């Protein structure tokens with residue numbers, strides 16, 4: 631049994647979660663992704679595997695073997711595999727690569743980590759530009775790491 635005030639705060643949290651900006655963006659991405667998957671799936675089933683099947687002289691949709699009374703439709707699995715490969719290729723070349731190029735062009739690559747050096751007193755790894763060790767609090771002076 632939940633106390634009414636607890637229930638109210640959970641509802642409040644849920645509302646805050648739904649109204650967070652990126653949930654709507656995520657929902658749109660999932661919906662578009664699902665629609666895209668349906669298009670690729672039907673494209674593969676309608677064109678790609680029949681072309682492969684035409685060369686092999688087989689109908690992929692009907693490829694199956696039977697053990698006792700269990701039917702194993704591995705043709706459908708091949709369809710799904712080809713669909714996955716095409717989806718992965720499209721996502722890589724039309725989403726990942728352009729985004730990487732955009733990030734490079736805008737100079738948004740993560741900053742280089744500051745160079746570190748060993749504190750001469752306690753041998754801890756600290757920023758080379760530090761003038762006092764954060765671990766042993768030794769005064770190091772300017773330019774201690776370059777000598």
Ligand SMILES: [Zn+2]
Pocket residue numbers: 749750751752753754763764765766767768
């Ligand atoms: Zn130190």
